[in-house]
Amino acid sequence: QIHFMLLFSRQGKLRLQRWYTSLPDKDKRRISREIIQLVLARHHRTSSFVDWKDLKLVYKRYASLYFCCAIEEQDNELLTLELVHRYVELLDRYFGNVCELDIIFNFEKAYFILDEFIIGGEVQETSKKSAVKAIEDSDMLQETVEEYMNKPAF
Structure with a gap:
């Protein structure tokens, strides 16, 4: 199970975060800062796996x-x-x-x-085709609603 996912830049700016365990905002900010510093301080040739507290x-x-x-700890890192x-x-x-700019300006789409793809820390949709279709359907619906809202009411 995934506890959280963070996306951040090389400069340490948090771009996206999704938490699958409930924590106070203060703890989330502290954990995010700590992890960003930890990962950015690592040499690029080292392993992509880090033991951190009781998690990996x-x-x-x-x-x-x-x-x-x-x-x-017991979850599969390669998976x-x-x-x-x-x-x-x-x-x-x-x-x-x-x-990175796509994530910054379209963060709602990235979320x-x-x-x-992932709900509650568990993978829900493994098919890329199905996930992309759901996203495209959502875009189509949004465009339809916007067209409807822009038409005159008379």
Whole structure:
């Protein structure tokens, strides 16, 4: 089970966070700062797995963004790395070669894609095709609603 997922830049700016365990906001901020500092301080040739408190951190850097998940000690790190990669593939498929600016300016879409893929810390949809279709359907619905709202009422 994933406890949380953080996306942050090489400069240490948090771009996306999804928590699957309930914690006070103050603790979330402290944990985020601590993990960002820990991951950024590591040499790029070291392992992508870090024991942290009673959890394991699994992270991977794609371009200027780090994707970091906290999992249980007994969970499979390689499977978690594969989940991170699948999320990046979904983002790429939606945005077309996703970059940090896509996440910044379309964070609601990035959250939607994540929530279509992982719910409650568990993988819900393994099919890229199904996840992308749900996202495209949502976009279509949003466009339809916007068109409807922009039409005159008379």
